[in-house]
Amino acid sequence: MKFCLCMSNVEGKATAITVMSPIWPGARHLLRALFAIARHPVGKRGQGKLETLSFIHYARWAVISEFPNGDRGEKLKYSYLFFESNFNGTWDEYIDAFSEVVPVRMWAIWFTSFGFPGPQPVAPFKRYIRKNEYIANHYWSAYPEAATTEVNSAGRVAEAVTALRRKAEGMDRESFKKAYDEMLMSIQHDF
Amino acid sequence: MTLLDLPNIQGFVVRGYRLPVAAYLFLRVEDPIKASKWVSFAADEVITAAPWSEKPDAGINVAFTCAGLEALGVPAFSLGDFPLEFREGMAARAELLGDTEKSDPSRWEKPFDPGSAVHAMVMISAKDDDALAAHRDKVCQRIEEYGGFTLLATQIGKALEDDKEHNHEHFGYVDGIGQPSIEGSGVAPLPGQGAVDKKGDWRPIRAGEFILGYLDEEGVLPPAATPDQLVVNGSYLVYRKLRQDVAGFRRQLMKAAERYPGNEEKLAAKLVGRWRDGTPLVLSPEEPDQSLADDRMRNNAFSYCDDRQGSSCPVGGHIRRANPRDSLPFEGKLVNRHRMIRRGISYGPELPPGAEDDGEDRGLIFTSLQASIERQFEFVQSQWMNEGNVFGVGDDQDAVIGSQDRDPPRKMLVPGCPPFFMDNLARMVECAGGEYFFTPGINGLHFISAADG
């Protein structure tokens, strides 16, 4: 981080977080198995909480045991757990929420990382993430002013408008007004 | 449950005094040694949280900015441990707080104008104007005798009382009903105060959310500066002078009500979540209910579990934004750590109904107390008031105190059949100045008075 001259982790309403932590010898096998379970349809049901948290656009984890290095690849002393995400709201709020709402998941993902203090209480957890965080040198978004909930809402609004548009031509004015009001009501939480 | 060390905590942290007039004196340290002697004197004078045998006619409390603590000789190792936002001061946080345009710190009035530094605040609370004047004279005299301080400015506050002794604020709403109840305070909680637990019951909030040195909602001590002597029993005080554009608010409401399928009073209620007399919309969505509003056992006893869609209290309504209760997922986990104690008081003369703007300065002296300025005050202001994302209302900002500095339409949606849009919302409340203070416990005051850099 000594080379980073400007803080560019924020674009509009989106914040970038990039974290890399060294993990215990052998832990990569365990982590890979855990992630494989999480990818399985059974594990996918656990994504519900992430969705409900509703401020994450995208997130990814990777277990890296070998770095690309030209044609040779590079073996490292340790494997690394890599985490990258795009979210809305402040960094503190993000970590607070993860700590309060999905501590077991946080523990399962990071417990094999050296120095991990656990997800609760949140203060040492935040210090740990900060220590292992890399600040983006350049961050870009195609729609920086739209939060995740707005993107999802917009999808529902577009669908409703399109559906009404298709039916509209064939309706008389009274029926259209009724259908229009019903449409507004059905998507009133998506404005 | 730990009981609080009440004699060592400044009184207004734990309970509101219900004293209707106040004066806020803002001081700068000129001579630290002389000033420290006054702080030592003040340690014995301040109203503490120990139960009163008799309510005082008047009394004082004190708080300090980071610059003030430094000026009084609090050691550098201590100062460095205070949280970033406290050290930076409120003006430096303007972008986060939405203090833009008219609220920009470059326009703040004395003593918060650019370049000036407030070190200490003395809050005088009194039962009436005479008591206030008398006590204020006494306090000022004492400060002069000790020397050491310059008085930068004074702000007077006075509750607007109606004939039923309810405090209302300048936009006409009864204020101050929703307060968190603090565990261990000895103050009996009213229904609806506090956190919602898993079963949907109310429980008091852990003291550490408001007072340093006590366990917080995580079950640990809130992060605090060192040493304990200085910080335990202390709290952070946020002070903001909020100027209200009463004529503008009335005009905006009247204009929007022309198209609203309901009357103006109902629209006014929808903006806030309570009818102007304090009746919560959730309990009485169609009309105000004075007996309910007057009943402290009932006027705050509600949750949003039966109003998920906001048909009674809009999702973007002011009180719902300020305290979402059980309307956010995960059983209060996303809410309980963002509560604040509020101890505000109005200032300035009332604007008679129907009158044009008379150019008078009126509004609310907003003060809040919390263990973390960033996680509580700043969070609510920036993520719940000036943002709508977490409630599913996107860009929409609070209709009453929102900055309203974004691109049009600047709206608020009132759910219904069909939904009603109030648009072209303008800023009705501007910040005329403010700062972050530390309100020490009595032990802290002794530490500060003894510190000599």
Added chain:
Amino acid sequence: MASPNVSSQAYSLTVLAPIVSERISDLVNYLDNVGSGDASPLSKVGSTHFARWVVMDAPVFEGGRQRRDSWSAPRLLFTSNFDGELDPYIERLRVGLGECADKVWGNCLDYPGHEQPAAFAGWIKRNQIDSSLFYAAYGGMAVEDVLRSLEIRHQLTEFAIAHQGDPPDDLKAAFLSEFQP
């Protein structure tokens, strides 16, 4: 079994390339000064939701029982969340970034330049890291879908406000005119 890089039609690309040590300052300077938002070279790529470049100069050392690790070179991380398949995207990257790709990745080991599609794609893929787990809140929506939907939502908001309380007579005509199929 679907690639772990994929969620519905969203793809998570992670590229981690070694930086030629003497060039790290040039790289950092370029990234600091390149325009953001619409002025960013990434805005010319298309189908990209979010992307970032991160210079990772060294591994973090935790102390305790960990021995200090070292990488043979500092690393340049590139991540992107985009729509569709990898190969067409790499080609869009090559064409969209153009010379800017050279200004960034030209500071990395063995980078072949952006002129030759096969060489460029090969280099990107050799430096690619697969995700172990990828979460996408709206993996089914492409960038165009997102932008179009946001626009419609904005349009409908303005329309709804303007026509509040209108009698049925005007409403249908206005709606049909505002929202072309």
